[in-house]
Amino acid sequence: MSKPLRDRLTEALQTASKADRAIANYMLSDMGGLPFETAASLASKVQVSEPTVGRFCRSIGYDGFKDLKRNLKNDMGDQPWLIGDRLRDLQERTKAGEDQLSRGLELEMAALVAVYEAAHSPAWPRTVKRLATARKVFAAGFQTERGMAQIFVNQLQYLRDDVYLLDLGGGNFAELLAMDGDDAALVIFEARRYSSHAQMLAEDAKVAGIPVILITDPYCDWGHDVSDAMFVVPTAVNLFWESTAQMASLANLLVNGVFLELGPEVEARMNKFAQLYGRFTGHVGDAVQPRTEGRRTT
Amino acid sequence: MSKPLRDRLTEALQTASKADRAIANYMLSDMGGLPFETAASLASKVQVSEPTVGRFCRSIGYDGFKDLKRNLKNDMGDQPWLIGDRLRDLQERTKAGEDQLSRGLELEMAALVAVYEAAHSPAWPRTVKRLATARKVFAAGFQTERGMAQIFVNQLQYLRDDVYLLDLGGGNFAELLAMDGDDAALVIFEARRYSSHAQMLAEDAKVAGIPVILITDPYCDWGHDVSDAMFVVPTAVNLFWESTAQMASLANLLVNGVFLELGPEVEARMNKFAQLYGRFTGHVGDAVQPRTEGRRTT
DNA sequence: GACATCTTGAAAGTTTTCTTGCCTACTCGC
DNA sequence: GCGAGTAGGCAAGAAAACTTTCAAGATGTC
Numbered sequence: 001m002s003k004p005l006r007d008r009l010t011e012a013l014q015t016a017s018k019a020d021r022a023i024a025n026y027m028l029s030d031m032g033g034l035p036f037e038t039a040a041s042l043a044s045k046v047q048v049s050e051p052t053v054g055r056f057c058r059s060i061g062y063d064g065f066k067d068l069k070r071n072l073k074n075d076m077g078d079q080p081w082l083i084g085d086r087l088r089d090l091q092e093r094t095k096a097g098e099d100q101l102s103r104g105l106e107l108e109m110a111a112l113v114a115v116y117e118a119a120h121s122p123a124w125p126r127t128v129k130r131l132a133t134a135r136k137v138f139a140a141g142f143q144t145e146r147g148m149a150q151i152f153v154n155q156l157q158y159l160r161d162d163v164y165l166l167d168l169g170g171g172n173f174a175e176l177l178a179m180d181g182d183d184a185a186l187v188i189f190e191a192r193r194y195s196s197h198a199q200m201l202a203e204d205a206k207v208a209g210i211p212v213i214l215i216t217d218p219y220c221d222w223g224h225d226v227s228d229a230m231f232v233v234p235t236a237v238n239l240f241w242e243s244t245a246q247m248a249s250l251a252n253l254l255v256n257g258v259f260l261e262l263g264p265e266v267e268a269r270m271n272k273f274a275q276l277y278g279r280f281t282g283h284v285g286d287a288v289q290p291r292t293e294g295r296r297t298t
Numbered sequence: 299m300s301k302p303l304r305d306r307l308t309e310a311l312q313t314a315s316k317a318d319r320a321i322a323n324y325m326l327s328d329m330g331g332l333p334f335e336t337a338a339s340l341a342s343k344v345q346v347s348e349p350t351v352g353r354f355c356r357s358i359g360y361d362g363f364k365d366l367k368r369n370l371k372n373d374m375g376d377q378p379w380l381i382g383d384r385l386r387d388l389q390e391r392t393k394a395g396e397d398q399l400s401r402g403l404e405l406e407m408a409a410l411v412a413v414y415e416a417a418h419s420p421a422w423p424r425t426v427k428r429l430a431t432a433r434k435v436f437a438a439g440f441q442t443e444r445g446m447a448q449i450f451v452n453q454l455q456y457l458r459d460d461v462y463l464l465d466l467g468g469g470n471f472a473e474l475l476a477m478d479g480d481d482a483a484l485v486i487f488e489a490r491r492y493s494s495h496a497q498m499l500a501e502d503a504k505v506a507g508i509p510v511i512l513i514t515d516p517y518c519d520w521g522h523d524v525s526d527a528m529f530v531v532p533t534a535v536n537l538f539w540e541s542t543a544q545m546a547s548l549a550n551l552l553v554n555g556v557f558l559e560l561g562p563e564v565e566a567r568m569n570k571f572a573q574l575y576g577r578f579t580g581h582v583g584d585a586v587q588p589r590t591e592g593r594r595t596t
Numbered sequence: 597g598a599c600a601t602c603t604t605g606a607a608a609g610t611t612t613t614c615t616t617g618c619c620t621a622c623t624c625g626c
Numbered sequence: 627g628c629g630a631g632t633a634g635g636c637a638a639g640a641a642a643a644c645t646t647t648c649a650a651g652a653t654g655t656c
Contacts, residue, residue, distance in 0.1 A: 077382030147449030
């Protein structure tokens, strides 16, 4: 995570030469327009030569104008709560440069922002309501996304009945697709390379009239046609493969939405669940297996 | 000429060819990132050739990709698209009291930072190395953390043999605990209320001499004694319950670490995996010719 | 099953964008 | 005013971004 552009520019305003100040000033005044500029277009606007723009960018720590633009993409700016000491520490430690991890952090943060934005999209409340009210909710995920579906199901089960993780153990998806006309919802987690199951399942569900909620990466081009609501989670994170980790956050927000929708009386259910877990499995620190409670006579 | 890009793209989704749809779809899902793309970068992301991108832009009425970007500037109007501004926007909502969700975003970001910090802790490289070299790796999670373990296992299996998800189907954990003296590693995901299984498992593993890697929330007071390495993921997120979502990110970083440790020759394995998946299940679009690549980012 | 049409990628070409090297002009200290 | 040092422009060169051409493959049609 690098120092925000804005800071570098204001710094430059103090120290730099006349031409550089002009550049810095212009950049500050129209950050939003920057990505559309080229070194040349900028140069002509501030009346300096093209090389000067390049040199200026290098003087404030980038590799050139192009590099500046690249960094701008994930520049969070100076969000006071974000630039805490810990983050700064982390920056320091990773300054070595050979560590692309910190760049991954930026990207993952951006993904998180996108997730929260999704939670404000028009499709969101509709989706939440459906998950809260449908008679049955199914979730599916394949390959590495299977676990996402699992998480979602486990969480949602705390809040309501009839939540199922779909799997292909039986060789078909009859649990879902055979219940025709019934009032259900299907949530699919998927990321490329998409399992052909995901697409088939979505298509068949659509045909069966079951609303499909699709949670994918930005590369899914088949989703629009077959889904009722589609939430896109950025997955490019600069690791050796893409990271769908932030889907977990989205799933979580969905579940949270359902909780709010259902209202406080679900708490009773949740307590019961916890209790049952305690009875059959036990929690750390449950002094006695609560089983005795249930059996107590008199 | 003045029809907004978004409309043209959605239109294209209906009519256009496969490659064009992929492009249109990607553009729609990441409009904000568009100004930073070039025809080439976009092409590689959606797996088409560079000329195709250019042709597509022309087909929806622009003069080429460059022209599309130029028009984008006006099209996007006032809606914020610099990640920093988007973040600020979400923040505004909190202040306005519209929802407390965005407060959650802050906390979740902090959690993410903590995860990346963990990846720089002294215990990290040791852990990664163990996961890469142990003869067998087991992972376990209970209740809502079961899915986390599942994700971790599914991912790690792409990279190496002998990775197992522990579960209590058989009533004990013999798979792990009976293999005494063998060279194994155990990863446990857990958050409160901790399943008593988690603790028991960790204890028994320790006794059996199996190193335990524990990934928990900040409230776990029993972990230090029984674990070889312990990574704490903040979970307070201002929702009705705590969110362990960022554990997925940590799992992901671990797997990434293992990848780096194993070196590039694992790619062969990954390709084989993807191929096998294609053979028995199939990927979307495989009909023609199974591509052998994994989901690597290039 | 053969023909026409559409779609797409590879390779080579063209234009745009950025950098490098060099030179002039200005500033500042003496 | 003179010389050292710096800032900044110009022009040529390098690199990147984009197009054109062409041929192969896919798809549809009769």
